[in-house]
Amino acid sequence: MKTFVINAPVFFGSLIIIGLFLAVGLVAPNQAEVFFSALQSTILESFGWLYLLAVGIMMIAVLLIAASRFGNLKLGPDDSTPDFAYHSWIAMLFAAGMGIGLMYYGVGEPVSHYAAPPTAEPYTIDAIREAITATFFHWGVHAWAIYAVVGLALAYFGYRFNLPLTIRSGLYPLLKEKINGPIGHAVDIFAIVGTVFGLATSLGFGVNQIGAGLEYLIGFPNTPEVQVALIAGITAVATISVVTGLDKGVRILSEANLVVAVLLMLFVLIVGPTGELMRDLVQNVGLYLDRFVLMTFNLYAYDPRSWTDDWTLFYWAWWISWSPFVGMFIARISRGRTVREFLVAVLFIPAGFTFIWMTVFGNTGIIVDMTSAAGALSTAIADDISVGLFQFFEYLPFSGVTSTLAIILVAVFFVTSSDSGSMVIDTIAAGGETNTPTIQRVFWCVLEGVVASLLLLAGGLAALQAATIASALPFALVMLALILSLFIGMRADLGSMAAVGSASLPQPASGVTWQRRLAMMLKAPTSHDVDAYIDTDVSAALEAVKAELDKRGRATDITRNDTTGAVSLTVPADGVRDFVYGVHRAEHKLAAFSALEASRPDLRYEARTYFSDGSRGYDIMGMSRDQIITDVLVQFERYLALVASPASQILTGAPEHAPETVEVSSSSS
Template sequence: MKNPQKKFLDFHYPVFIPSAIIVLLFVILAIVYGEPLSDFFLEVRNQLYDKIGWFFILTVNLLLIAAIFIAFSKFGKIKLGGRSATPDFSNFSWYSMLFSAGMGIGLIFYSVAEPIQHFATPPIPVEGDVNAAKQAFKFTFLHYGLHPWAVYGMIALAFAFFTFNRKLPLTVRSLFAPLLGRKIHGVIGHIVDTLAVIACLFGLATTLGFGAQQVGSGFNFLFGLENNVTTQIIFISITTILATLSIVSGLDKGVKVLSELNVRIAIGFMLLMLILGPTVFLLDSFVENIGLYAQNLLELGTYTEVYAESKWQNNWTIFYWAWWIAWSPFVGIFIARISKGRTIREFLMGVVILPSLLSFLWFTIFGSSAIYLELNELADISTAVSADISTALFEMLKHYPLTSIMSFVGIVLVISFFVTSSDSGSLVVDFITTGGKLDAPVATRIFWALVEGLLAIALLVGGGLSTLQTAVMIAALPFAIILLVMTYSLFIGLKRERVKYLRHRVARNLRVQSSQMERFMEDFDNDDEDEDEEDDDDIEIISK
């Protein structure tokens, strides 16, 4: 009989304890030394932006190239979990969960804010509003298109492959098995997993901080409630409790149900905006925006602002790539956990292509609805957004029908994505800190859910947006290096899997050929017996 206390405290001490100490220590420092810590973080962030921005751009591009190569190579035929594996979730449930975990709050927060800000202040100076609008969507699509989803896709593929095909624990250390062998179970493995936990928690805290700011703006817009740190802390506390309840229900119930609900609300919200907004203009924009993105993908993806004197990229592209990288261990493990039974080609196409197209459609509908107002001088949204970026969505909605209803749905959607991100993130951190157990104790899940909420609160108290961005940068840098090494390790693992598959196929063909030869010999012997009988009959006739 199992010891209930052991089950309650069943976690991997070399990873759980250092991760908890580092994060809780940061929480205490952020709360006690709020403003001085914020100033220090701001200086650190600027230095990181200026010195290593190119490294983040290079990393993300390499991961996209690797994803395209693997998807369309012979490796694409490999099935995650083995040849007989079948998917655990339907396509709709699968897409719902990966989309909710992958983007979620970012889609709501930046759906209007990013296009309208790039339109008002073009990243690369251009003449005329039309060219400014085109450039706005080129960079917005860059930040939410193939590049970030390739980051998610590659790390998720590595997790799924090494967990389901190589039967290793669902932890970051397992990704380096081809390079380190048994050493992954030692100190190096503990360090890698701890870095992943810290990156994941800071990435989650940043997302939750953005969500809190936007919900505060929404309540201020609808009900006149003041949007301050206190309001945001109350919101984070309430949603953390909701996320904890979802976590207790587990992956198949709480997380799955919430993810599907998110996607249904989001699709309804998007389609209603398409109808209420300038429909034909939005559809035309969607087609043209995709064309602009496709035509300029290589140039956009490698743009480093080296010949420009502005610092625009630091607060946008570099921050985004750091955010996605810090967020990637959480999204990667979560997507891997729900993707057993799919071929690598199906997996990468599903994780990279479809979410990108949905993101493009989302940003076009909401972003173009705002830019349409600006182009036709019907509203001045950019001024309000410059003052407070979290108000962007609500500033746009008030110029279209059903303002209150649409704004309320927007708030509900942010809360729903907030809870989904928190509960699925807690599950992932739990996987890592319990040594890769897929059915870890509920107590540790609850602990990490509470820590996530506490960290988000501490970052808001300790400086707000600048502190959130700096924390992400610091967490993402070491993990970007891990991602590059992981990609090399994955290629080695896939090559070995391919050789294993070919050997199995050759052995199977030999067995089939052997079986066919046996049947042929049996048929040959039967034919000989028939011929002998015919010869005996002929001899008998001749004798007569």
């Protein structure tokens, strides 16, 4: 028997909207391209300003949060520690900056702008400046500000307040219990639809470039039918990666791909004009910073031109569509970091690597076009941007090897994007549930390939771009609401910390007497001593508290774990979390001061508390029954103060009902 876990309104609502887009290509394939082109033009003409303004607001918001006192908040309980070492975390953020887009546009975009800049004279020094500045703008910190908004909302409300890891959770300060109604469902639907079309666009670019590479190297025709066959083949590989598991599949492929991509970049840097490229990098950063504010809000309102629609607004829509995917990835690896640490790293580490990549490939491509290619490279890219990378390698040594590596890199990026994307979509569709059957991720993985294939057949890359721009529009509004929600939530968080002094770690209300502590120092408790203490004194104290709470109409549960010996008292509440006071046997090695001592398995045992917010507990071994009761009441009083605090009601008043998931039994595998 196989059990499916889905949030039915979100799951089926997403499929209906995706199906409507695909129906256009299936029912009227001849008119599909015209329809998608008209849809894109209408949206950009009417709402292009909204995309640009929204991204500008996101950029300003994350910088303000990072620079303010909100930056001191933790993505998790106040005493939480990061799940990953700093260097590992940095490496994963570094890897997040890589993808199909850098391979597709690394040479193609700078050379395209050099040949057709927005305002400068083509093929001039001014055109080079505009080309690189525009490329940095499209791939720089603005893109990562978009990802940071979603990632921060997921990490902050998910890890600090135990809300489900879905987009709707980030809107709780605004919507309260409504996040579990139609509005919440709509938010998650927008996230899924945007992610599916954003991934489909990337996959479309990927197979277009793979097909162009195969045609360039071995003369294999790059037709839509061939591209669909490539999607089918690589989706099958992605499905195998899904079935084998995230660690075996995605992690190994991602790490190998990152190494090969960096080696390819270093190869171009070394065989290219190295000294000139390093000078160009410094100049490029300076130009980017100099024009940062103007580019952020520049729509060419007084001198309209299609360049903004074709490039900037498409990119902003693409990044917004991708934001649930990348945002959830960076949220999942960032628990325990401070908000400031998270934002600074997310904004500048991947963007910094991208600047180096675009300088190495983009500036080298422009230099090649100005010298040895004599304009042939820019002409080829103007005809078909997907062949730009392979044409570029023709002017460098070992072109056959580098082109083959490029095809493999794009294919593996395709696999990892599809695999990881299916996991993110499945999590949202399951109401934040991460432990779902493999068959569900396989379903989304296959659906991504189907969407990319049908849209390619219906209208090529133009159809994919139109679908992305359309799906990103409602989610742009959701992201603006996420920003407001973060400000409200963080302000309430700081207010509640000040009100109840929750910035400090939980401490026992009444300690052990000095005589009892001295006795335990002279004779450390054994595991049997701790188990017996929990079974008698702790259990009796919790039973007494339960009896009193029950008498006062506050339903309370006591749970025992026979395997670990833990016992806990739970007071259910319509809050982000229930009140939990638990005690379990904990152990740690005794201090060793010689190699001989270190080789002994000497352990110290404690009766350690634990709480529902994940805070680090403390040893209560030796407390009397009355002292334990006092400690429970103090912790319960702190909990109630946090819940009742006017500033914190926004956060701690939980939904009356958590997002429901539906379990459907099936005999299929």
